[in-house]
Amino acid sequence: MAFFGKDSPQTIQELRSALPRRGRVEWLGLRPTRRAEVQRLPEVQMLENIGLLGDHGKTPETRLSGSGKRQVTLVQAEHLPVIAALAGLEVVTPELLRRNVVVSGIALLALKDRRFRLGQVILEGTGECHPCSRMEENLGPGGYNAVRGHGGITARVITGGRVKVGDAVQVMDSA
DSSP, rough: OOOOOOOOOOSSSHHOOOHOSSSEOOOOOOOOOTOOOOOOEEEEEEEETTEEETTGGGOOOOOOOOOTSSSSEEEEEGGGGHHHHHHSSSSOOOOTTTEEEEEEESSSGGGGGGEEETTEEEEEEEOOOOOOTTHHHHHOOHHHHHHHSSSOEEEEEEOEEEEEEEEEEEOOOOO
C-alpha cells in the first residue's frame, strides 16, 4: 500500500487535478442527420463553437442555438465492457452509444469543467452526457440504465481543427 506524505494532494481541487497520464483517442464518429447510423471515421474536423463538421449536417455556416454545451460527446473506452455487462450483452460498440469520440487512459469525468486538447482541437468539458431513450432501442430493455453513470461527457469546441484516431488527450493547465 502506498503511503501519501505531506507532498500528496490534500484538497478536493488538488485531487481532481491529479491525472497520472495522457489519454488517447480510440474512435471517432458522426451522424449526418438526427437518426442516421453513426459513421466511423479515422479523422474529423471540429469547428469552433459548432462541433464536428458533418455531424447532424453541421457546416461552417451553422448558427448556434442556445448555449452550445453539447457540441461534442465523448465516452470512455474502459466503460464499454461495463455497459455491455450491465445490459447483458457480449459487446457494446461506440456506434450503439451514438457518441462522437471514444477515449482511453484518462478518467473522462476529470475533464468536466476543464479545457483539454484532442489533436489540434481544444475542448471544454461542459457536463455529463446522460443516456437517452435510444439506448433502449440500441441495447435492449435496461439499456438506458446500463449507460447511466457511464455515458461520458459533453464538450464545447474552443479551438477548432483536426482530430485523428491515436491523438493524445491532454488536460490544459487552466480553463
